[in-house]
Amino acid sequence: MISILCLLLLSAFFSFPIFVISQKLFLDPNHSHFDFKFLLQPDFKSALCFTFLQSILSGFLSVLFGFILALYLFDSNKSRIVNLLGSVFSIPSIVAGFGVVLLFGRSGWLGQIFPHASVYGLTGVLVANLFFAIPFSTAVFLQSFSGLPLSVLRVKQILNLSDKVFLKSVLLPYCKQSCLLIFFQTVLITAQNFTLAIILGGGPSSSTIETLIYQNIFFSYDLQKALTFALFQSLIFGGVGFLVFKSLPLGSNLQNTQPKNFLMTPINRIFPILILTFLGLIVAAIFVEGISSLVSEFRSFPFADFLLALRYSFLFAFFGSFICHIVVYVAAFCGVLLQIYGHQKFSKGFLSLLFVLATSSPVVSSLGYLLWLQNKIPIWKLVAIPFVQAVGLFAFILPFHFVVIKQTVEQNFKLISIMNISIFDQIKSVYIPAFKHSLKQGFLLGIIMVVGQFTVTAILAKPQVETVTGLIYRLMGQYQHTHAAIAAMLFLLIVCIVVSTFKVTQNA
Amino acid sequence: MVSPAANKPTLRVLTYSGFAGKHSAGEAAKELFEKTRQCVVDFRLVENSLAILADLKLSQGKGDSDLILGLDGYNLVDAMAYTEGLAPAEIKSISANLSEKIHGNFLPVDYSYLTFIVDTQKIKKIPGTWREFLLAKNLRKQLILQDPRSSSPGLGLLLSLQSVFKQDLPLQLAKLKEQTLTVGKGWSETYGLFTRGESGMVWSYTTSESYHRERENSKRYKAIYFEEGLLKQVEYAAVLKQAKNKTLALGFLKFLVSPPAQKLIAEKNWMLPVNPDARPLITTKALLEQMEPATILKVSDENLTQLGKSKLVEAWLKIF
Numbered sequence: 001m002i003s004i005l006c007l008l009l010l011s012a013f014f015s016f017p018i019f020v021i022s023q024k025l026f027l028d029p030n031h032s033h034f035d036f037k038f039l040l041q042p043d044f045k046s047a048l049c050f051t052f053l054q055s056i057l058s059g060f061l062s063v064l065f066g067f068i069l070a071l072y073l074f075d076s077n078k079s080r081i082v083n084l085l086g087s088v089f090s091i092p093s094i095v096a097g098f099g100v101v102l103l104f105g106r107s108g109w110l111g112q113i114f115p116h117a118s119v120y121g122l123t124g125v126l127v128a129n130l131f132f133a134i135p136f137s138t139a140v141f142l143q144s145f146s147g148l149p150l151s152v153l154r155v156k157q158i159l160n161l162s163d164k165v166f167l168k169s170v171l172l173p174y175c176k177q178s179c180l181l182i183f184f185q186t187v188l189i190t191a192q193n194f195t196l197a198i199i200l201g202g203g204p205s206s207s208t209i210e211t212l213i214y215q216n217i218f219f220s221y222d223l224q225k226a227l228t229f230a231l232f233q234s235l236i237f238g239g240v241g242f243l244v245f246k247s248l249p250l251g252s253n254l255q256n257t258q259p260k261n262f263l264m265t266p267i268n269r270i271f272p273i274l275i276l277t278f279l280g281l282i283v284a285a286i287f288v289e290g291i292s293s294l295v296s297e298f299r300s301f302p303f304a305d306f307l308l309a310l311r312y313s314f315l316f317a318f319f320g321s322f323i324c325h326i327v328v329y330v331a332a333f334c335g336v337l338l339q340i341y342g343h344q345k346f347s348k349g350f351l352s353l354l355f356v357l358a359t360s361s362p363v364v365s366s367l368g369y370l371l372w373l374q375n376k377i378p379i380w381k382l383v384a385i386p387f388v389q390a391v392g393l394f395a396f397i398l399p400f401h402f403v404v405i406k407q408t409v410e411q412n413f414k415l416i417s418i419m420n421i422s423i424f425d426q427i428k429s430v431y432i433p434a435f436k437h438s439l440k441q442g443f444l445l446g447i448i449m450v451v452g453q454f455t456v457t458a459i460l461a462k463p464q465v466e467t468v469t470g471l472i473y474r475l476m477g478q479y480q481h482t483h484a485a486i487a488a489m490l491f492l493l494i495v496c497i498v499v500s501t502f503k504v505t506q507n508a
Numbered sequence: 509m510v511s512p513a514a515n516k517p518t519l520r521v522l523t524y525s526g527f528a529g530k531h532s533a534g535e536a537a538k539e540l541f542e543k544t545r546q547c548v549v550d551f552r553l554v555e556n557s558l559a560i561l562a563d564l565k566l567s568q569g570k571g572d573s574d575l576i577l578g579l580d581g582y583n584l585v586d587a588m589a590y591t592e593g594l595a596p597a598e599i600k601s602i603s604a605n606l607s608e609k610i611h612g613n614f615l616p617v618d619y620s621y622l623t624f625i626v627d628t629q630k631i632k633k634i635p636g637t638w639r640e641f642l643l644a645k646n647l648r649k650q651l652i653l654q655d656p657r658s659s660s661p662g663l664g665l666l667l668s669l670q671s672v673f674k675q676d677l678p679l680q681l682a683k684l685k686e687q688t689l690t691v692g693k694g695w696s697e698t699y700g701l702f703t704r705g706e707s708g709m710v711w712s713y714t715t716s717e718s719y720h721r722e723r724e725n726s727k728r729y730k731a732i733y734f735e736e737g738l739l740k741q742v743e744y745a746a747v748l749k750q751a752k753n754k755t756l757a758l759g760f761l762k763f764l765v766s767p768p769a770q771k772l773i774a775e776k777n778w779m780l781p782v783n784p785d786a787r788p789l790i791t792t793k794a795l796l797e798q799m800e801p802a803t804i805l806k807v808s809d810e811n812l813t814q815l816g817k818s819k820l821v822e823a824w825l826k827i828f
Binding site: 042043101105106107118120198199201202203204205215217218219220221223300374375462474476477478479480481 | 524525526529531532553554555556558559561562565566567568570649655657658688689690691692693694696697699700701704705706707822824825826828
């Protein structure tokens with residue numbers, strides 16, 4: 001009963017922004033009502049098509065490239081590279097977008113070689129999407145490979161299978177679920193793409209729904225349109241979120257000993273090295289631009305503003321990850337307990353509902369809170385930021401912890417009920433030791449994933465406080481591109497140090 | 509301990525970040541005003557000129573700003589409802605010195621002309637008319653523009669084209685698309701791409717040429733003065749109805765058009781002063797040498813209404 005109540009409360013918390021938006025659209029007499037005609041307008045239709053075109057293509061390509069790279073990294077046991085790949089998650093997309101221009105733009109390192117090729121439009125958005133999506137899919141595939149039983153890997157040597165046969169008959173069937181998961185998660189992440197479409201889209205025909213919503217709130221101020229798009233988007237993304245949930249390996253065991261230095265004959269090593277070069281060049285372009293700008297503008301760079309923004313970025317990310325972990329643990333515990341008591345359908349239903357609500361996009365959540373807190377004390381908007389970030393993180397953090405939570409609760413449930421141990425003792429002696437490691441890693445991963453986020457803070461933090469991404473965005477708006485480049489480089493450097501120090505993704 | 513600022517009245521100014529960021533015209537003007545009036549000026553920054561209007565609408569006239577600064581002339585009709593009228597005596601006393609008219613409740617602060625800036629290292633042959641410009645083969649995929657939905661210069665381009673081509677606009681927009689490399693969100697981002705060498709031309713202000721000449725001692729970037737004319741963009745300020753300290757806000761309005769403030773705005777914001785008395789104070793030679801276009805394009809009132817602008821943007825969306 002308590003479990004159902006908890007899950008109901010969480011569902012209410014997750015659906016709150018959508019409720020506020022729906023209330024404004026359908027019930028508030030001060031606002032115009034929902035109008036279907038907005039969804040038939042050419043700018044929306046074109047944004048809808050582009051949103052899915054770029055995200056589906058990104059999904060396919062990231063599965064392909066991520067698989068190849070993960071295979072190479074798994075085989076050659078390059079943990080440092082795996083670690084550094086993790087820092088890519090935290091790069092603000094605005095920085096990545098400019099990294100792509102620095103590299104592939106007409107004046108870019110590679111762009112000068114092909115002066116007639118244009119990076120603006122679908123190509124540019126795809127390239128930038130892959131910069132984020134390949135490390136993500138590589139991390140998920142590596143996690144999936146770590147669950148491969150040693151005996152399966154030995155089959156190749158024992159039966160002397162060729163690479164092709166081994167891939168086709170052993171690895172691919174095993175990774176089928178991971179492929180689906182990565183595909184849908186990448187579609188979800190890239191469909192919510194906002195900044196990249198602005199920088200690299202090249203015009204309204206290459207715009208995303210998220211960009212249209214932002215545009216209609218902050219420039220045209222057509223709230224009716226923005227809310228209609230937001231509601232429609234949350235419905236679509238909720239559908240994709242449901243597909244992600246269906247692909248989650250929530251019941252499988254991924255915690256087998258990770259085999260390292262397992263000598264599968266490497267498939268062609270040139271391709272994975274090319275992928276790593278592509279990722280590395282964008283990061284290098286950001287560093288080179290930042291360092292050269294720092295040399296010339298060291299004295300005028302606003303270090304005080306940067307440090308303050310850095311503090312806010314990490315503060316919001318810390319609390320966002322913290323709240324997300326409370327939510328994930330409560331949801332997972334309740335879900336598993338329901339399963340133990342034989343309510344499998346209830347458990348799956350609630351978890352999938354939470355998952356669907358969580359994937360309704362940050363702009364929709366932020367917009368809901370913005371409307372709710374519109375005429376209240378500004379500090380409440382800042383308080384709302386970690387909550388919105390926590391909801392956005394849920395879809396990534398739940399799969400990270402679910403299996404460990406499930407196994408631990410199932411293993412200890414009977415023992416605890418027989419011994420009649422108090423909740424406090426259960427937490428102290430059973431759950432804390434069991435979750436300590438994954439909790440630390442998940443918590444850091446959560447911070448890394450939201451520290452460079454833009455949309456939520458852009459909507460809710462302005463004008464009171466500024467995060468690093470907001471600072472970079474503002475500096476670019478003030479035509480201080482060299483300062484923006486320095487801020488981006490310093491931020492990337494700090495995140496790389498954090499990731500390397502705590503070995504976030506390697507252990508994850 | 510109470511800080512000295514705590515006892516001073518505060519004036520909250522809603523403006524765009526380019527106007528009032530670090531080392532900007534706004535910051536310099538703020539320092540000067542604070543000294544003379546013993547008050548605190550607090551800038552509330554939004555992304556650009558269009559976002560000022562959106563912010564007013566979002567807060568439904570219940571925000572805490574006293575004054576708006578930097579709203580362009582294309583959005584005055586929409587912002588009128590949120591502003592406080594100026595007394596006729598005030599209008600008379602202020603407008604006597606200004607080259608630009610006071611529009612309703614809005615006081616002009618600075619102006620420039622919208623045009624394309626050319627990188628002469630990339631584009632050798634510069635067209636003289638809008639028609640030549642749209643047909644020039646050497647300009648294919650050479651233009652960087654701003655989105656009219658999120659940028660006031662971007663909207664200015666549409667209004668310029670409408671003013672020149674009238675009913676022929678859709679056809680000319682199709683030609684413009686052929687010449688366009690990319691469309692960005694705002695002026696600053698797109699101008700950054702241009703100066704990085706991404707394209708040969710960018711939609712900007714005639715005063716951008718003066719900036720490069722003065723600051724970088726470079727004649728590489730040139731403004732095009734089309735024979736058909738250029739559109740003037742004037743930036744305005746106004747006291748808001750919601751203002752808590754209207755006297756101080758009015759004082760700041762008057763200060764903005766005074767010669768010392770006009771000098772700061774011209775030199776740091778790279779726009780031209782609306783008060784001719786400020787010209788002798790301006791030390792940036794390139795700004796003073798700034799050419800005036802032979803013809804100034806006129807925009808009909810109909811095109812400046814919400815509906816008129818929406819129709820133009822719709823036409824643009826269909827092509828782009």
